[in-house]
Amino acid sequence: MELQLQSQLQSQLQLQSQSHKQIVCNVSNDELSSDKWTRIQLECIKNNHLGKGENIFDIIEHDNQILKSYGISHKQIYDFFMKITYHFDNNMGIHNLSLTNIDKQHIKKIREREIKRFINLNEKHYQCIFKIKIFNDNLEVIRITWGGADMCLFQSISDKKYHGYEYGSHDWIFNDVKNDTWFYIADLLFHQIGKHNFFQGFDSNFRVNPHELIKFFRLKPDEDYSTEKNKVPKWDEISVENINIDNNNNLNYVHNFIGSKYSEIIFGNNRIYYNSEYAIIYAIDKIYSHHVIIDGKKADIPFFMKRITKYKINNNVLSEQLSINEINKNWF
Numbered sequence: 009m010e011l012q013l014q015s016q017l018q019s020q021l022q023l024q025s026q027s028h029k030q031i032v033c034n035v036s037n038d039e040l041s042s043d044k045w046t047r048i049q050l051e052c053i054k055n056n057h058l059g060k061g062e063n064i065f066d067i068i069e070h071d072n073q074i075l076k077s078y079g080i081s082h083k084q085i086y087d088f089f090m091k092i093t094y095h096f097d098n099n100m101g102i103h104n105l106s107l108t109n110i111d112k113q114h115i116k117k118i119r120e121r122e123i124k125r126f127i128n129l130n131e132k133h134y135q136c137i138f139k140i141k142i143f144n145d146n147l148e149v150i151r152i153t154w155g156g157a158d159m160c161l162f163q164s165i166s167d168k169k170y171h172g173y174e175y176g177s178h179d180w181i182f183n184d185v186k187n188d189t190w191f192y193i194a195d196l197l198f199h200q201i202g203k204h205n206f207f208q209g210f211d212s213n214f215r216v217n218p219h220e221l222i223k224f225f226r227l228k229p230d231e232d233y234s235t236e237k238n239k240v241p242k243w244d245e246i247s248v249e250n251i252n253i254d255n256n257n258n259l260n261y262v263h264n265f266i267g268s269k270y271s272e273i274i275f276g277n278n279r280i281y282y283n284s285e286y287a288i289i290y291a292i293d294k295i296y297s298h299h300v301i302i303d304g305k306k307a308d309i310p311f312f313m314k315r316i317t318k319y320k321i322n323n324n325v326l327s328e329q330l331s332i333n334e335i336n337k338n339w340f
């Protein structure tokens with residue numbers, strides 16, 4: 009009977025895995041016809057990726073020369089941001105930090121520049137914010153997820169795919185803890201720098217200065233920033249030790265509900281506490297939410313949360329879901 013209960017509990021967990029998404033939105037710069045370049049140039053001006061008097065080739069060439077002077081390639085920058093994304097995705101939901109007042113001031117600045125670009129951005133606009141530390145705690149990273157995405161204007165007009173899950177829907181704020189320096193970048197730039205050598209025009213308030221980027225992250229020539237682990241592991245591949253679920257509050261919670269005598273089952277990140285009457289499932293889940301976005305399309309925005317679900321057990325069978333508590337929701 010216990011096995012039946014266990015498998016029932018297990019099936020409630022529905023462990024999910026995340027697959028690494030390939031970026032296929034557009035062809036490389038040298039495959040674009042002159043017609044397409046004309047369209048891209050006009051679209052970039054219309055959407056403030058370029059200033060009115062700016063020429064896309066001049067901007068790309070200007071920034072190419074800067075990268076050359078440092079011996080840094082666009083691919084290195086792209087790989088570096090993919091590495092950051094990898095570290096972030098693997099720590100988010102597990103090692104979330106609370107925002108300081110200084111963080112909030114930086115977030116306010118980011119929000120203001122987003123409002124300038126997206127006139128429809130308003131209070132209702134969905135956003136979620138996570139903060140973690142990576143790279144031996146030397147770099148604080150805040151990621152803001154918007155309920156919409158800035159499009160890559162190199163994207164072919166025949167390609168109708170919404171790429172907001174991959175890029176364009178996040179702003180990233182970095183704080184070099186030791187030097188107390190800050191750096192902002194929207195993740196459309198991860199893609200545009202990597203795939204189109206485009207840092208945006210001088211008149212774009214999303215432009216990233218290549219000098220500043222290279223200096224801030226102390227990028228080095230010939231360094232391989234690609235990560236073997238460019239896939240996000242399944243939940244159950246992450247070590248349980250990394251999760252602070254056994255703090256006193258959580259144990260008190262279990263004790264209050266099912267008493268001090270219970271059995272425990274561990275599945276990867278998740279735990280089940282149960283006795284003959286009740287069960288608590290403690291899961292770190294990836295939840296999807298649907299939210300309206302700026303251009304009328306819907307976006308699935310993944311975010312993580314700890315979730316405690318209480319069940320009643322009758323005759324060794326999970327009979328009733330009593331309640332669900334979602335904690336560590338990092339709404340802003």
Ligand SMILES: [Zn+2]
Binds near residue numbers: 033034200203
């Ligand atoms: Zn693109």
